[in-house]
Amino acid sequence: MSAAAGHALGLLGLTKRYGSFTAVDDVSLDVGRGEFLTLLGPSGSGKTTILMAVAGFVAPTAGSILLDGREITPLPPEKRNFGMVFQGYALFPHMTVADNVAFPLRVRGMSRADRDSKVRAALDLVQLSGFAERLPKQLSGGQQQRVALARALVFDPNLLLLDEPLSALDKKLRAELQEELKALHRRVGRTFINVTHDQEEALSLSDRIAILNHGKLIQAGAPGELYERPRTRFVADFLGKSNFIEGTVAASDADGFVLAAGAARIGVRGQTAPEGTRRLLSLRPEKIALLADGDTADNAVDGRILAWSYLGAGFALRVETDTLGELRATLPAWQAAFAPSEGLPVRLGWSADAAVPVEDDAP
Incomplete structure (x- = not known):
C-alpha cells in the first residue's frame, strides 16, 4: 500500500438543525493535508454530527464542505471516497478477516488478483498478516479494530474518518x-479526522484538536497550545483539570499584572490587563508545588488538606486555602518529602507564568 499525499478538507459555516434544535452552529474549520485532527467535546457538542456530515450521511442545513477546495456537499457518501471506522467495528461476523477487508474492493468491482494483493498489503500495514482466515469472533477487541482500520484504508480513501474508534477497548489496550x-x-x-470525548486520547494522537460545545467551535489548535493557553473556562476545564481564580487587576505593567482575589495578591507574568478590570485565571494542578520551610515562590498560599488520592505517579490533593478557597494540586509521589493526611497544614506555591487568563464562558 503506497502512502499517498493527504487531502485538505474545509468546513465553511457548517450548520445542522433538527427542528428548533441546532446540533452544529456555523462551524468553519480547515483540515490540512495529511493532518490528524480530532473533534473533541462532551456528549451533544456536535462532533459526531460534523463527522457524519463530512462522510455524507447527514445533509447540512447550511454551509459547505470542500475537499481540496472543491465543493462536495451534495455528493452522496459513495462518491466521496472516504474511509470510516466505527466505534463498534461493524465487521461482518460470517466473513473471514480477508473477506471483511476485501469487501469495499468487491463493491468497486476490482479483480480477484488485485483484491488479494491490496488485502495482503492492508493486513501487513496493521500487523495482521497471519490472521486472514480467522473470523471476527476469533479476534480480540484490539485485533478487530485493526481489521476495521485495514478495511477503511484498503481502497486508498481520500480521508479516514474515525468515530470514537477506541472507546470500546479497556484502558491499557486503548493506550496501546x-x-x-x-x-x-x-x-x-x-x-485523519477523529471524534472522541477522551481528552487524553485527543492530546496523544492529534496534530490539532478542535474543541466543540453546544454545536459551536470554541477553540482549535495544537494540543500543547490548547492545554497551555486555553482561551475560555470551558476549554481549560474540559481539556484536563484546572483551578480558577477570579479577581480584579490591582496593578499592571508591560511584564504582567497583579490580581487582587479577596485578600490574596496573585502575580501573573507574560500577560497584560488594564487596572480595575475583572479577570479569571486558569491554574493547572500540576503547576502547583508544595513549599517546604524556607522555600519561596512568586505566589504562595497557606491551607489544609481536605482530601487526597494516591494515583501511582502522584498525589492529587484538595486543599482549602486561607485566601483562595479550594485549590487542587497534583504532586509527584516518587520520593515525596511528605505523607499526605486530611487536615495537614500545607503551603502551596506557583510561578507567575503558571496561571493564564481565560474568558468566563460558564453558563
Whole structure:
C-alpha cells in the first residue's frame, strides 16, 4: 500500500438543525493535508454530527464542505471516497478477516488478483498478516479494530474518518492502540479526522484538536497550545483539570499584572490587563508545588488538606486555602518529602507564568 499525499478538507459555516434544535452552529474549520485532527467535546457538542456530515450521511442545513477546495456537499457518501471506522467495528461476523477487508474492493468491482494483493498489503500495514482466515469472533477487541482500520484504508480513501474508534477497548489496550494509530497515520500519510470525548486520547494522537460545545467551535489548535493557553473556562476545564481564580487587576505593567482575589495578591507574568478590570485565571494542578520551610515562590498560599488520592505517579490533593478557597494540586509521589493526611497544614506555591487568563464562558 503506497502512502499517498493527504487531502485538505474545509468546513465553511457548517450548520445542522433538527427542528428548533441546532446540533452544529456555523462551524468553519480547515483540515490540512495529511493532518490528524480530532473533534473533541462532551456528549451533544456536535462532533459526531460534523463527522457524519463530512462522510455524507447527514445533509447540512447550511454551509459547505470542500475537499481540496472543491465543493462536495451534495455528493452522496459513495462518491466521496472516504474511509470510516466505527466505534463498534461493524465487521461482518460470517466473513473471514480477508473477506471483511476485501469487501469495499468487491463493491468497486476490482479483480480477484488485485483484491488479494491490496488485502495482503492492508493486513501487513496493521500487523495482521497471519490472521486472514480467522473470523471476527476469533479476534480480540484490539485485533478487530485493526481489521476495521485495514478495511477503511484498503481502497486508498481520500480521508479516514474515525468515530470514537477506541472507546470500546479497556484502558491499557486503548493506550496501546493509540500509539499504533499514530504510527499508522505517519506511515500512510493520509488525512485523519477523529471524534472522541477522551481528552487524553485527543492530546496523544492529534496534530490539532478542535474543541466543540453546544454545536459551536470554541477553540482549535495544537494540543500543547490548547492545554497551555486555553482561551475560555470551558476549554481549560474540559481539556484536563484546572483551578480558577477570579479577581480584579490591582496593578499592571508591560511584564504582567497583579490580581487582587479577596485578600490574596496573585502575580501573573507574560500577560497584560488594564487596572480595575475583572479577570479569571486558569491554574493547572500540576503547576502547583508544595513549599517546604524556607522555600519561596512568586505566589504562595497557606491551607489544609481536605482530601487526597494516591494515583501511582502522584498525589492529587484538595486543599482549602486561607485566601483562595479550594485549590487542587497534583504532586509527584516518587520520593515525596511528605505523607499526605486530611487536615495537614500545607503551603502551596506557583510561578507567575503558571496561571493564564481565560474568558468566563460558564453558563
